[in-house]
Amino acid sequence: MDNTYDRLVRSDRDHHIHPFSSPRRVREEGLRRLTVRTEGVYQVDNHGNRYIDAVSGLACVNIGYGREDMADAISQAIRTISFHPVFWECSNPYSAALVEKLNEVTPEYMTHFFFANSGSEANDTAIKLVRWFWKLQGKPEKKHIISREMAYHGMNLLTASLTGLEPCHPQFDLPIAGVSHIMAPWSWVHGTHQQDEAFGRQAAQALEDEILRIGADRVGAFIGEPTQATGCGISPPPGYWPEIERICRKHDVLLIADEVVTGFGRSGEWFAQQYFGFEADITVMAKGLSSAYFPVSAVALNQRVGGAITGDSGELYHGYTTSCHPVGAVAAVKNIEIIQQERLVERIRDELGPALESGLKALESHPLVGEVRGIGLGWAIQLTANKETREFFPPELGVDAMVAAHAYEKGVIIRDLGGDTLGVSPPFVTTDEQLVQILDAIEYGLDAAQRELGGIPDR
Ligand SMILES: Cc1ncc(COP(=O)(O)O)c(C=O)c1O
Known part of the structure; x- marks a missing residue:
């Protein structure tokens, strides 16, 4: 077996371009x-x-890794329906069961769900739905998205633009137009601490300032991770999110919570919105949805946004081949059941x-x-x-x-x-x-x- 590993490591070194890795380090030092x-x-x-x-x-x-209960559920799904699209008004019991499960465990105000395969795809979907929603409201000019410095929302052209980590931009001439970044509530660099509510209000005020600078009639949404992971683990003071929500409501700007990391329990609540005390219009879920046993992500919409998009709005020209894949769906349902049962x-x-x-x-x-x-x-x-x-x-x-x-x-x-x-x-x-x-x-x-x-x- 060791010889096989040696061969695989050599082949990987010569041919694999690793994400977020230095190709030179891989070439010279091999795999970590x-x-x-x-x-x-x-x-x-x-x-x-x-x-x-x-x-x-x-x-x-x-x-946790390598669970038998997950392996059993996933292999059963593969034996029964290894793939089926949810395009063209179709579904299958596994995909439908995920919708039912999400309806059960998400807060009541999340009423409609759309599925993708990664956090990046789900965030990209969220922004497309923001555009469609505002068009349906007769306000097609509300397209600008406000994000934050130090944010991580993914690596597509759009989501890498939403990401506020400076090194992610120059190689690809990002951010694209129509995206701007406000300060992160990083109390450490502002000389204060995570419990400082006055600082939380000040950091939230940056959102209102930016909305006024761009013009509320041009701003479609604000997006943020309730508490950040990749971006130096920034965690906001207690009053920050309710204040962000108040500002979004005041200026009729949609609020997107990127709960890719925090969704499904990491905060000690099912969703970090419940921890911080606010309600997003759009909630993005990925990693925690299936514990990464299978790539599956989701965008949850509240009644205002979901109702508009599912109303008399015509066909939705958006979707991915493997949206709500039956194997991903069963992985997500089983993952949620395990979190509930244990x-x-x-x-x-x-x-x-x-x-x-x-x-x-x-x-x-x-x-x-x-x-x-x-x-x-x-x-x-x-x-x-x-x-x-x-x-x-x-x-x-x-x-x-x-x-x-x-x-x-x-x-x-x-x-x-x-x-x-x-x-x-x-x-x-x-x-x-x-x-x-x-x-x-x-x-x-x-x-x-x-x-x-x-x-x-x-x-
Ligand atoms: C908060 C957050 N949003 C989005 C993403 C992007 O997810 P993916 O890598 O699945 O595209 C990540 C990935 O780390 C993330 O942490």
Whole structure:
């Protein structure tokens, strides 16, 4: 088998263009990791090493890897209906069952669902539906979309434009016209903290300023992740989202919540809208929908938007071959049933979330840590060169990658998010013991990085 792995690694090095990777690094240093097996919260590499995946793949494998119940449900679907389109007024019991399930677990105001295959496709769909909705209202000029700096909404031409991470734009001459970005509620860089409600209102005010600058009659929607994952794990103060909602309503701008990461429990509520106390017109779901057992995503519309689009509006010229694929649909339904049966959302809210929070908060006394922030099972550790002045490390030091590499030596995968930030988003099925291992490995990583930087932690 080892020879096979060697051959595969060589072929991969020579022919595979990896997303978000340096082709030169792959060419010169080879793969960082060849995972040959996944089970529970673990990834096993080709040398037999087991790692706790404390980032759930890409914040998506919420129910853990390699579950027999998922495998059984998926293989049964393949044996029964391996594919069937939902085009042309058709469906099948698996796809229809997903609609029924979503109707059950989503808040009542989400009344209509459209399906795609990835978060990017779902966000792209959301923006197309915004355009169609406003046309149906006789306001075709309401097309401009306001997003935020540091946002991550995907990688299509449009969704990469909505994404507010600067490195994602120049290679492709983005953002495209008709998209603008307001400040992110990143309290750390504004000298305050995640609980500062006044700062939350100030950050939300940036939306109203931008609507007035563009003209409310030209703005179709505002899009945001309730709490950010990729964008340095920015988590807004408590009053931020209700204020954003108030501003959207005041100016009749649609509110899109990108719940690709937060949907289906990560916040400790089924949807982070419920955690923060607001109601979006359009909600985008992907990763958490099927725990990435199969690519499936969805756009949920409220009655105002869904009712208009399903009213007397003619044929909808939009869709993907594998929209609501029966195998994806059964993966999503089974995933949701597991979350319900194992009471995983309640466990995050009452046990796992608070335990992770207090374990991470204890690390705030570490010399390298400025703050930790997050909700539920989605957290970020903000590193800093100076706790008082909140100075960033020189980027070339890659201190976040350094800490992650040392935690990896201890058998735990965490994610360096850039901006001196580490992401920690473990699976919902992480045990208390595994949580302790994760926290120990992070502490080890911080100490080792501190030594590497030339200072022994004075604790
Ligand atoms: C909040 C959010 N939206 C959208 C996306 C894009 O999803 P996909 O990679 O499935 O296109 C991501 C991916 O990380 C995400 O985190």
